[in-house]
Amino acid sequence: MTDKRYGANFIHRQSFIELDARERATALIDAGTSRELLGPFERVESPWLAMQGVTPQEDDGCVVMKGKIAGQAAVVIALEGAFQGGSMGEVSGEKMTAALDLAYADSKKGTPTSAVILLETGGVRLQEANLGLAVIAELLGSILLLRKYAPVICLSAGMVGCFGGMSLAAGLASYVVMTREARLGLNGPEVIEQENGIDEFDSSDHALVWAIDGGEQRFATGLIDALVEDDTPQVVEAIRRFVGEGVPTVHRSSQVTLYRSRIGALDTSRQWDPKELRTLWTAKSATEGKQ
């Protein structure tokens, strides 16, 4: 396959990955309509990190930006992957939950408000343990409420990717968008290697990790809805498109029979190759239940 990424336009791309969470959120919202909620000057930071000798960040690594996307009401919730690996603490999780709940309240009152969640996260912040777990449970519930009224769009651009409890958020989303550079999985590669040994999964083998968790594979097996280049206009276009499509007829996570049958049909007595899965689980088969 020729790689179009390295064509003449390559050097003219505006990388989305290189933007921080605040810049990403601003880029997605229609120019001149964005307004940050609970920004860094409100100083709502984690009360638990300083106690453990970790420098907190004033927005706790979660940027909430209200505004319009393609002319429609929307909220963007962006996790900052560079701060504590984008991990979910009590404050960052509550900010996300509250933003989703406000979008739900507005949507129910007649202003459908889409939510775009930028997932660069390994899941729960270990320093905040149970609080992180609890808040992820809360925000998953909030996604389920909102997605009945307005689309919840998850975007993982990289380079952290999306793992742990927050991969469930991607699983519940109305639409998921990724780049080739991003990864999505329940257990991160290092966790699998630690728990089941290097024979099970060699987390230092990047080709293997991306062949399984990478955006290209997730798209080819129908587990996500769009694969975009690391180019800001392309990312923005994809998000605008899904905001416009509105609530899908059937959410991916509701297609229990389809995914059970996929797993059920697999011969687990042998090792499957990621490429084989692409022919077995085509993007087409994942949308069967949606039509």
Added chain:
Amino acid sequence: MEQIELTYPAKRKIPKRAHVGVVGSGDMEVLLEPAEGAVAHVFIRTSVDGFGASWKAVLDRFFAKYDGAARIQINDAGGTPGIAQLRLEQAVEVSEQ
């Protein structure tokens, strides 16, 4: 984590607040806000202990040029003095825009 507080004289009011940077490895966030009076207060929280003299040297050099009445908060995750200098100058640039 170590907390450091420094105070410098100031001559003028500053136009607006500014936020730059991320508390990511080798980096820091800087929050710069207008303050009352002819004084600038700097509050530093750094993940690396024992570099108080280096911080003072960086801020002394910064305030040799900067005369704004500001409240500056720095949340640092192991940035070098060079990074600190750049982030401070970037915050001023955003604040004066």
